[in-house]
Amino acid sequence: MDQSVLDRLKEELNHDGDGYTRIFVANFLNFLPHRHERLRLALTTGDLQGAVDAALSLKTSAQMVGAERLAALAMDLEAELRSEATRSDVTAVLPRLAVTFLKPAIKCSRQTIDSLSPYGSEDFKR
Template sequence: MTAPDVPEEAGRLLPLVDPTALRVLAEDVGERSASSFARDFTRIWPRRREALAAALAGTDLTVALDAALSLRTSSTMVGATRLAALTEELERRLLADGPRAAAALVPAVNACGEQTVVELEECDGGAPPSAA
């Protein structure tokens, strides 16, 4: 049985990066720290991607949930709304149906993550947009 494509399709309606979230982060922690967080997000994306895939390949639900939660939280903080939504759906599938069902979303999460990294890098290396 294949997983439905509804969450992936719905996720395409969300922006890859919401600049408002980066502005809010800059207001909370300072522009330098927000820029550093965004750059770190792009720099460690390959490790997060691999950690999520490895966690879903295993049988430990706690490890898989931890990897998904880490990705969703950091995505939300940096304003990666589409990636956060996909990861939230992945978490739901983990809890409802286990790692194998959730693993069906990995290709969509990976593709979205790659696109998000490109967009963040194009935004001056992740610098939050200045308030108008």
């Protein structure tokens, strides 16, 4: 986790103390399983455009809360999707990318949830 991103977010959203920041982080945490499911579904069904969109969504949202490792995994997947998948049969490439990327991304997301959980609660009053 990049604490400076959370600090900047807290400063930018400081309209009512830490309330907006907690809501923002809580929304990220609550929506994370949905982002993984969208990515899994797109990869396993051979939906290249859906996979790119899901990877971008995961990358961008992770960057916004400072989840740098998760963002990097999504960025790596996006690069693979844009290079390899466009040159090959997507029905073969996307399931292979699912095997390669989903398990590490879910593991990293669990660690991200553990790291961010205090920020989505009353404990964020630092």
